[in-house]
Amino acid sequence: MSYAKPLPVPDVETRPFWDGCREGKLLLQRCTDCGHKRFPPTHFCPNCRSAGQEWVESSGHGRVFSWIVVRHPVPRDIYAGEVPYVVALVTLDEGVRIATNIIGCAPEAVTADMPVRVTFREATPEITLPLFEPAPAS
Template sequence: MTDTSYNKPLPLMEGLTKAFYDFCAQGELRFQRCTDCGAWRHVPREICAECSSFNWEWAQSSGRGTVYTWTVVERALHPAFGSSAPYAPVVVELEGGVRLLTQLSDVPPSELKIGMPVTVDFKAVTPEITLPYFKRA
């Protein structure tokens, strides 16, 4: 379901970033994986930080991970987030090691715990953009 009231900044839909969000719109969480050394990476880029290879694929993630860290924003720095405060940007560490900055859709900041198991929860925020949020597993 698309939230037509979404008024927060959105990713630029171009290049490798667009490819990442196109997969999200299909209900797939995919990250780049080097086909030479097997290293996963995010944010998408052309070259592997581990072995400097230009060979990679879009590999599907299980969408399962754990809360790695978070912070609670009491006073938003961007006006579009003002009515959402307090909120907690969360870093989720996914199976495979990729870390993704996101939000949990069903956990208030006071209930967050390091190591909490989570799973991807896609939210279509505009007709073109689906964001990967997470929820308790």
């Protein structure tokens, strides 16, 4: 069965991130001049404007910054079988924030600052999504 939900379309800046996910690694950009770590991917460092950058692996640990519980599916035909689901902003230990789903617990169990860790789910042979699940405090 084909994958029915929206899929990322990697571009020249984001492809290393998605390649990393497929290999089970959560990658962030690090500026080779000032060391600033950033997400989502950009060409220039917002801290020092350098175009020098490398990809480094995140610890994969973070905490829930905010979250929602989607109960009304939009579009209905795509998400009717998915609700309720949790979308969260997770602040990684490296300081950057990433949007994701929290899985592995009831939606009602999600709390602010809850420690979470990355877990990867293959969507298609090309795309693997970084999701998060409850974790012991890192």
